[in-house]
Amino acid sequence: MNTDRRKVVLIGTGMVGMSFAYALVNQGGICNELVLIDVNKLRAQGEAMDLNHGLAFAKSNMKIYAGEYKDCKDADIVVIAAGVAQKEGETRLDLLQRNVEVFRSIVGPVVKSGFDGIFLVATNPVDIMTRVTYELSRFGSSRVIGTGTSLDTARLRYLLGDYFTVDPKNIHAYVIGEHGDSEFVPLSQVMLATKPVSTILADDRNEYCVDDMKQIEEQVRTAAYKIIEAKRATYYGIGMAITRIVKAILGDENSVLTVSAKLCGEYGARDIFIGVPTIIGRNGVKEILELTLTDEEQKKFHASGNVLREYFDGLTL
Numbered sequence: 001m002n003t004d005r006r007k008v009v010l011i012g013t014g015m016v017g018m019s020f021a022y023a024l025v026n027q028g029g030i031c032n033e034l035v036l037i038d039v040n041k042l043r044a045q046g047e048a049m050d051l052n053h054g055l056a057f058a059k060s061n062m063k064i065y066a067g068e069y070k071d072c073k074d075a076d077i078v079v080i081a082a083g084v085a086q087k088e089g090e091t092r093l094d095l096l097q098r099n100v101e102v103f104r105s106i107v108g109p110v111v112k113s114g115f116d117g118i119f120l121v122a123t124n125p126v127d128i129m130t131r132v133t134y135e136l137s138r139f140g141s142s143r144v145i146g147t148g149t150s151l152d153t154a155r156l157r158y159l160l161g162d163y164f165t166v167d168p169k170n171i172h173a174y175v176i177g178e179h180g181d182s183e184f185v186p187l188s189q190v191m192l193a194t195k196p197v198s199t200i201l202a203d204d205r206n207e208y209c210v211d212d213m214k215q216i217e218e219q220v221r222t223a224a225y226k227i228i229e230a231k232r233a234t235y236y237g238i239g240m241a242i243t244r245i246v247k248a249i250l251g252d253e254n255s256v257l258t259v260s261a262k263l264c265g266e267y268g269a270r271d272i273f274i275g276v277p278t279i280i281g282r283n284g285v286k287e288i289l290e291l292t293l294t295d296e297e298q299k300k301f302h303a304s305g306n307v308l309r310e311y312f313d314g315l316t317l
């Protein structure tokens with residue numbers, strides 16, 4: 001009996017979904033079965049063929065095929081990267097409502113298959129779509145996760161690493177809140193190794209300053225707009241972020257990642273799904289870490305949560 005079977009189903013084989021699949025194949029060893037599902041079946045079939053042809057060059061073997069919703073039955077993780085694009089003149093809320101319909105056509109059949117694993121959502125607006133998945137699936141909140149601000153956090157660490165000329169892996173910092181315009185960096189929580197960056201900024205023997213931090217935060221917040229302007233969409237970074245989260249789950253890593261998770265009183269909020277540092281392991285959310293925010297940071301977090309609440313309340317489920 002093979003006890004090390006790790007099966008992932010990807011729903012939505014567009015740019016984001018396939019960037020994830022490509023990263024999964026290239027990093028190797030994360031899972032050994034990948035099923036591709038899309039409303040455009042031919043596309044899913046073509047993508048499966050294309051990926052399979054690269055397996056001879058990959059680190060480890062994987063079974064990859066275009067499948068059906070019934071294939072979700074024994075999957076460990078269902079990743080959702082399906083969505084529709086904004087039409088001309090369409091409001092964000094109209095788009096959101098159409099994506100709710102897309103999710104209705106996905107989450108119902110996944111649950112009906114007998115799926116008993118973890119949902120990981122990447123479709124935007126990701127915090128809302130994660131909550132929609134939670135409401136439609138009626139799964140426990142620990143088993144419904146969104147990519148949240150994981151990509152934004154990676155962007156932040158990259159920029160801070162560049163600024164301080166330090167390996168981004170030694171920068172401990174998070175972008176929290178909505179994956180969108182109201183997200184922010186709690187500066188009080190930014191560390192270079194174990195040294196608070198606020199201490200480095202207060203030391204006038206160096207050239208580092210708070211204004212530069214604000215600029216970096218703005219660069220993170222507007223990164224997606226810039227990339228979309230240049231190449232229409234963003235997908236490699238988010239594909240790798242999804243891969244990272246999948247690896248943390250299947251490897252039972254208990255890694256801290258800023259996913260979109262349901263708050264149950266943490267940060268003085270409940271019921272919303274929002275990007276927060278979260279311990280992720282085999283069963284999904286193990287624990288939400290509650291950072292010690294300053295009053296000003298707490299206000300920003302509260303405001304970001306209100307944005308998400310308003311959007312969700314405007315939807316018909």
Ligand code: NAD
Nearest residue numbers: 012013014015016017038039082083102122123124126238
């Ligand atoms: P895309 O248009 O390339 O792909 C979307 C795919 O979804 C298409 O293949 C389409 O056929 C499929 N689809 C549509 N309706 C479906 C349905 N009912 N069932 C199954 N499949 C269906 O788009 P993309 O660039 O891959 O982006 C996908 C989503 O990811 C978007 O919502 C985008 O905003 C989001 N995104 C999220 C982040 C993040 O940080 N979370 C970053 C970038 C993009």
